[in-house]
Amino acid sequence: MTSATRTPVPASRGHAWTLLLTGLIGLAASAVLTLDKIKLLQNPAYQPSCNINPIISCGSIMRTAQAEAFGFPNPLIGLAAFGALSAIGAGLLAGAAYRRWFWLSLQAGTLLGLGFVAWLIDQALYEIGALCPYCMVVWAVVLTAFWSTTVHNLRTGLLPAPAPVRRLAALRHQWLVPTAAYLVILLLILNRFWFYWSTLL
Numbered sequence: 084m085t086s087a088t089r090t091p092v093p094a095s096r097g098h099a100w101t102l103l104l105t106g107l108i109g110l111a112a113s114a115v116l117t118l119d120k121i122k123l124l125q126n127p128a129y130q131p132s133c134n135i136n137p138i139i140s141c142g143s144i145m146r147t148a149q150a151e152a153f154g155f156p157n158p159l160i161g162l163a164a165f166g167a168l169s170a171i172g173a174g175l176l177a178g179a180a181y182r183r184w185f186w187l188s189l190q191a192g193t194l195l196g197l198g199f200v201a202w203l204i205d206q207a208l209y210e211i212g213a214l215c216p217y218c219m220v221v222w223a224v225v226l227t228a229f230w231s232t233t234v235h236n237l238r239t240g241l242l243p244a245p246a247p248v249r250r251l252a253a254l255r256h257q258w259l260v261p262t263a264a265y266l267v268i269l270l271l272i273l274n275r276f277w278f279y280w281s282t283l284l
Contacts, residue, residue, distance in 0.1 A: 089182075090182075091180035091181055091182050092180055092181060092182070092183065092186060092239050092241060093175065093178070093179070093180040094175045094180075094235055095235070096176070097231075098175070098231050098232075098234075098235045099172050099175035099176045100172065100176065101172070101227065101228065101231040102168055102169075102171055102172030102175065102228060102231065102232075103168075103169055103172025103173055103175075103176060104172070105165075105168060105172075105224040105225075105227050105228040105231075106165045106166070106167075106168030106169030106170075106171070106172055106224075106228075107165075107169050108165075108220060108224050109161055109164070109165035109168065109220070109221055109224040109225070109228075110161070110162065110165040110166055110169055112161070112217040112218075112220040112221050112224075113158040113159075113160075113161030113162045113165055113217075113221065114158075114162065115217050116141070116145075116156075116157075116158035116161070116215075116217050116218070117156065117158040117159065117161075117162060119131040119132070119133075119141060119145065120145055120150075120156045120158060123142065123145055123146075129142075130142060131145070133215060133216045133217060135216075136279075137213075137279065138212075138213060138214055138276050138279050139213070139214050139215075139216060140213045140214070140215070141215040141216070141217065141218075143211065143212075143213040144207065144211055144213055144214075144215045144218065145215075147206075147211055149203070149206045149207075149210070149211065152199075152202075157203075160199075161221060164192070164196065165224075168228060171189065183241050186232075186235070186236055186239075186241045186242075187236070187241065187242070189232055190232055190233065190236055190242060193225070193228050193229035193232050193233075194229060196225045196228070196229065197225055197226060197229045199225075200221070200222050200225045200226065203218065203222070204222060204268065204271070208271060208272065208275045209275070214272065214276075222268065223265065226261055226264055226265070227261055230258075230260060230261045230264075233252070234252045234257055237249050237252035237253075238252050238253055
């Protein structure tokens with residue numbers, strides 16, 4: 084058993100702040116989506132505030148089966164998950180340290196979240212054909228939380244990886260990876276809805 088397994092591991096202030104902020108931002112977006120979903124259930128004619136045009140339309144997404152992937156509104160998952168993430172970030176800023184099993188559990192949780200987000204992106208772009216601004220905020224914060232957690236676990240040796248991968252995580256410009264991911268998502272959105280954007284030019 085290694086010392087990394089036995090000894091609680093703290094996080095850098097950067098990682099702690101990242102978890103806290105992504106948690107709070109995701110929590111706020113999930114809360115808005117939850118309130119809009121409740122209003123929509125109360126009044127089927129309700130138009131959410133983010134119904135801007137035929138493409139950027141939260142209401143179009145909220146009425147789909149994908150919006151309740153597990154039999155209940157997806158934002159409820161966000162309320163629980165981002166609430167927990169915020170608490171973890173706040174604890175780390177206060178000086179908390181966690182054992183390896185906890186960090187690997189967080190790694191697994193953010194990986195599952197990333198997989199769910201990838202599915203939601205695919206459904207929004209190629210099945211539903213609409214975008215929800217608050218959902219896109221959730222996409223961004225989940226990707227950010229996953230990458231920050233991955234870098235932390237690689238740097239501290241909690242996540243087994245070859246030496247070149249660990250060196251890559253230690254680079255000062257490791258945030259280029261999520262930035263590239265954001266750009267890819269943006270390009271996918273532009274390409275998918277270019278037929279609409281081009282009419283506005």
